[in-house]
Amino acid sequence: MKSPPLGYVRAMDMPDVFRLRANAGPDARVLAGGQSLLPTLAFRLSDPGTLIDITRVDALRGIRLVADGALRVGALTTHAELGRDALVRVRVPVLADAVGLIAHPAIRNRGTIGGSLAYADPAAELPAVCVALDAVVIAVGPAGERRIAARDFLTGLFTTALAGDELIAAVEFRPMPGRRTVIHELARRSGDYAMAGIVLAAGPGTPTHDPRPVFFGVGDRPILATRAAACLAVGGAAALAAAQAALDGDLDPPSDQHGGPAFKRQLARVLLARAVNSLIDARDAR
């Protein structure tokens, strides 16, 4: 097991990144935490020719509040940083909750939110959180910045809306007063990629207010279950069962090593119920 022969260059700032990229050609990849990229190289699933290390680029770092009250999380923010950041805890606590479900400490110490979004693994937690919270991905290229809604950014299995010369600079989470979000997943073992997972955002007020259930690990990207959401919004005793049934229309899960479509649908139904109940429990507890 060994990478193909590779060139390695380190960028010190954004102009550097663009220049090195232009020189290295279209196959070159940027290297962030390396926790997805390096294994794919070792398995020979990709052969980028050159790696451009972006981990020294300060412009891609940092967690801060920006003008409109949004929380801006730099692409190089590691999962571990996300998990312990005070601002994140207050503003977007579900991000920190999600971190506890990602892999193990060693991987969280290196893996980044930018890398996770760019890699676009359909079973990954952070992309699903971004879709549920309607986050905005800030892409930056030689021509400037683009703001892309997370749900438009993730276009399919391991694919995104990033252009070849673009980079993820940051992700922005708008303030959503009174809205609560929970994340649940079913994994074979602690730290494993989920067999299936859900991020459910709702509120302000009751869980039936503008519910946004986003599933991961059951499709080619995080999937906003719009039919189920509509059923939940109706409220009442039968809402959950109706929403669970509606998932059949929202989801078309592929088979994977954990099981077939029927099993995945079942897990999605279970997760929906658990997420809804935990929103209710959380409200009751207050």
Added chain:
Amino acid sequence: MAYDVLPGLGQPVRRLEDPRLLTGGGRFTDDVAAPGALHAVFVRSPHAHATLLPADTTDARAMPGVVAVYTAVDTVAAGLGHNPAVVEIKDASGRRHIEPPRLPMAPDKVRHVGEVVAMVVADTLERAKDAAELVEIGYEPLPAVVTGDDAAASGAPRVHAAAPGNVLCDWERGDRAAVDAAFARAAHVSRVRFRSPRILASYLETRSALATWDAAKDQVTLTTPSQGVHVLQRLLCDNILHVPRERLRVVTHDVGGGFGPRLPPYAEQSLVVWAALTLKRAVRWSQDRTEHHLADTHARDLIAEASLALDADGRFLAIKVDSIANFGAFVSTVNPTIPTGGMAKVLTSLYDIPAAHIAMRCVFSNTAPVDAFRGAGKPETLVFVEHLVDKAARETGRDPIALRRLNFVRADAFPYRTALGYRYDSGDFARLMDEALRVGDHSGFATRRAASIARGRLRGFGVAGHLHGSGGWGDETSIVTVGADGTIEARTGTQSQGQGHATVYAQVLAASLGVPVERIRIVQGDSDRIPRGGGTGGSSSMIISGTTMKRAADVVIAAAKDRAADLLEAAAADLVYDDGAFTIVGTDRRIGLFEIAARAGAIEGRADFADTVETWPTGVATCEVEIDPETGSVAVARFDAAVDVGTVVNPLLLAGQLHGGYATGLGQALMESAVYDRESGQLLAATLMDYALPRADDTPLFGHAIASTPSPNNALGIKGVGELPTNGAAAAILNAVMDALAPLGVVDLQLPLTPHRVWQALQAARRPS
């Protein structure tokens, strides 16, 4: 519990090796510096089954830093030989198993993914890897067969021309006529069909080999993690490399886990030694994790259909098994006796079953060779036997615990001869059951189940009787030397792979000689310094080295006595040895063992193993699982056992062995499965992302109670404990899961008990038929 054979044993001494290992003082093969050593990389077959065409190594040879590229053409020309099995089985007509040649590199065909087809030797590892990619091997792919039943089916692709129908031995054991007669008069017959998943060893330290060349001695030293240097030296020299043993010294330092698959010699070891002999330079290799998955021996690949006959009172009349053991592509070192003898040893479990019969077709397939792994044929057997007992209880409306008690071999029946000819040495199974139910808090189960049900979960309680018959080679000379420097060195031919031999052997010597354990240093793993040894395998090292060291210590005392007499100017007959010193009877004049050595020179005592390797540790395990019926996920909530392990030398190390063994069984029950693709013959579990090992939070806090009876088979009353816990763990877990699911209509379940499989079984049971 210690017996008075050797007062002083049984102390919870902390492992003497741990301060060193925990502070980075470990010395594993890869830690051994060898300046200037060349690096070997192996090219492996990507095909499960293919005819080999001539190889082209020109480009690889031309790469910078490459010293040599070898293929089968070279190793055949050099006459490298067959890696033989060291045990054999025979069919009913007395014909030995078929054992086709297993050469370091196959000249004609490859028979499993990962088989070595070329070796590249270069000055750096990276250069060797780069060059390895340029070795061109031509393959003409052939259809492959990977499961035991597919291999045994008519028209299956043939793995070896010498083995028609892929059968290497049609093995049988037991009295078929007696079994048939018992089944004919049975009041009830229960049946199970069982497929044991194939599992991997997953030692922390992957395999490696360093061969250094000593020009002056014309000798190669192979440093490699092993379960015993002497077996390796013998097979490498006598069978594979054809060099005199003096030309190959085999050394093993610290070992990061063995479990069985570390015992056989592998192609890589012989090729690295051969390259060092040929190039007259040091050559080293170390395995990556995927190579471990592809190329080390696998285990437990068994299919069985078993039935149990009961009379109207619930007494077991007979048990019979029809099975297929998948040996993989070759007959590995000790595998002939693993699925076969391993099953036979424990088929009747703790029960008095008057008749038993096994019919086992041993077959080749296009998969990595299968061989012993912790339990060695017994865990998979006990899974279906103990499942069968539970099933019989359910089908006849009996309590599974009462049914077991009814059928236990009685405490006054020892030594007890089993229907398959083994002699259980000692035991008290009713007491084991009592203790197991106590430590497993069986009486609290109903309350815990009610709590689980209140949370929407299912809960099951399972028990499993289990046992082990310790085996291995008592090929031991222990040499104990009391040095003039106040230390004792003890050399032995068994090999720790992490178990803590240095501690428990020191305890035996400390108790025998009346000296502090800290004074004792255990030396193992060097074919130059240790005259002979059978290595470690079969849960017998404490029996083999422990009893022999005790004897060697007695020789030391005898040898020291005359010197003590001289030094004390007394008659030897007037001296007594006690607490590390000789005293003249009736006086306070004494001289210590170390003082004798300091004044009169080192004292050596040697002894050969003179006991019986076989002992029968037994246990009853209890397990509680909680199952989420919505997702099928199984959590092991409790796991406890009562064990009869004979004399306990060190309760801490005993607990460690038990915990590790239970965790191993838990992995096998819940998640581990080295599956090959049925069409392509590719291993689908080639990395640890695809092969699930249990994590800390998958295991409960293990509890155990000791209910020992000393073994009469050796002087210290010890029973071998390493494999016992593994043998019963998966069985208890499956029984607990079935206890939870059977009321819902689930009849059978296969391992591993993945969420998907459990959920599917529940769905199928709920569906109106």
